[in-house]
Amino acid sequence: MGTACGAHAVHDGYTDVLYVMLPLWQSELGLGYAAVGALRGLYSGAMALFQIPAGSLGDRFGAGLMLAIGTVMAAAAFPLAALGHGFLPLAAALVVGGIGASVQHPIASAVVARAYHGVRSRTALGTYNFAGDIGKMLLPAGTALLLTLLPWRTAMWALFAIGILAAIAILVATPAGHGRPAAKTLARPGTAAPVKGGFRLLLAIGIIDTGTRSGFLTFLPFLLAAKGAELPTIGLALTLIFAGGAAGKLVCAWLGARLGVLRTVLLTEGLTAIGILALLPLELEAGLALLPLIGVALNGTSSVLYGTVPELVPESRRTRAFGIFYTGTIGAGALSPIFYGLLGDWTGVTHAMLAVAAMVLATLPLAVLLNRAMRRHIAAE
Template sequence: MQRTTMNPSPAAATDIEADTSARRSGSLRTLFGACLAHFVHDGYTDLIYVLLPVWQRQFGLGFAELALLRCLYSGTMGGLQIPADAWTRRIGGRLVLAGATLVAAGGYLVVSLPGGLAWLCVGLLLAGVGSSVQHPRASLLVSEAFEAGARRWLGIYNFAGDLGKSAFPAAVALLLLVVPWRGATAIVGVVGVVGAAALCVLLPRGLVATVARAGGRQGSGSRAGFRLLVLVGVLDTATRMGFLLFLPFLLHAKGGHETAIGFAFAVLFAGGAFGKAVCGWIGDRFGVVASVIGTELVTALLIVTVLMLPLAPALVVLPLLGVVLNGTSSVLYGTVPELAPTSDVGRAFAIFYTGVIGSGALAPIVFGVIGDHAGRTPGVLAAATAALLTIPAVLAMRRAMK
């Protein structure tokens, strides 16, 4: 008997092609929506640096009080990562991201209200609550939308956050030239409201609802491997924050003034944004372990190089340092779904972000103590050492992955 081969009918083939196209479109819309949320929330986080001197003059605050104001936002955002993930897991990701953005925008609208310091504190707390949701939820959505090669797309997501860190402070600095600071924060709040509305339109309903019900996919790593991944993230963040703490004083000692220091941070962050976009691809191409070891070794080497060089050559090196200083994080974020010890990838992201955000808050204090007692150069070298400490942790993580 002659065997016949069953081929799909033209109508069935058309349906399959349409379904594939719809899934691809939904994945891209999810990526764009997550990038928009990251852009807004990271912009909200860093624009506070522009407003701190204004608040110092307005309310007569000292440096410790300004640090506490900053902590009202960043501490609330970091401390609520895990609870926020638990509170929102039964709600579709589309509504979660749009609602969280609306709450964060509402916080800045409260900040803009006429009143005393109490209203400012309430607004910063509210904005921190809203921003506590974005990182774990948006990262989960991207990793679920692109199960194959998620690390590469998470790099694009992280790149969008760096764009927000650059755009929002610059925009607020320009606004302060023409409007009072309350007016500037009101405009920023309105932008967030518009962003929340855009998320409702942009994010697809079906894909996000499926992600919210599934709650993640089974990770391939052990609990030990995931803990080591968090440790690497903590050390990587500590390296970055420690170096940034000393960089302006290091450049000033080389003869750099305010213009040179501003230029240095601009080229460093530009390199960092590029690194976040590219290093996710590098992680896919060469693997997690080789990529992290390579970027951390180059980070430590370039930190020491900047420490030793005169001002002009140091400024030339800073963009390359920015690539590896920030780029490692994209490799690490993309590894969270792979090493999540349970099927709850959303909670794994929340735990990971709690670790790195907490490190970002505490590391400057630790390195500052080192700098106060031992000097600027030992403080910079301590930051480079933190980068090298990631290497044994990454090697141990590889054994856990096996």
């Protein structure tokens, strides 16, 4: 559990360090916003595409080895970016980093799911999910501070050193072959049997949830700027919503274990839609006060969804199931800002936000269908 959480913190921290670096790369290379978006998309796209192959390699060679290799590759993106000059070398470095980052989600999630069974797996996966947010808060902030002391190319080597140390720690803490699913496993309490159609419904909910979250976060700075916020205030707003999101992942994992998937998804997605709609007419100060609560609901659903995967698929198929799940959700997070961006160009930021809130509500009937599928499965056992 500790190894999985540590890997999640490092990998998610690396992913969000890009938000710190992109303005510097834009300025140094004279890039337009489309090129900046392409760089971010290459990283996310590589991470999404290699989820399933990474999970298969983890099953074959063991979780520890593959997590260590992935961590080194994710870390290597930064010195490769520092050594290169121009858009293409930078793009290639980010593809390498995205491939490395793809390893962590399916493998570490499956390791946690194998270690904890039944309802406990949902809470454990929520804790694992929360660890990623710790990395998102610490590594970007630490990198921003480091950039005030060192040239950015030098600072990239410090990030690489963190990855090397993390990879060594993973290898030391994880026995050889650990994380491979057993070829044959006896039925035991809490071991999931397939729920017909359940995983597809869960994946659909996850895709919509991640896509709307990404769309909201993309347009939030523009909405706040329209309310009169300057850059420091926008930075504070993002900190508030990410802090609320980190708390939401823990709180909603706990709620999911006690209330079940349906009630928790109805609660979190309903509050997300209400929060977005309430934010639109509010003045800036009141809107800032609301953001932590929106963050709790906005990010909390993901813990419930990740934690439900082990309940829908048998242990021998979980690594692949997590790979498919993360492929869909990460891909949605990469593509949805393009869709909402086109809508925003056409109708304005406010209408794009209204579309985000409306799309959130599409998860509610899917959650009802998922609950019915799980109830029918339980009744048939």
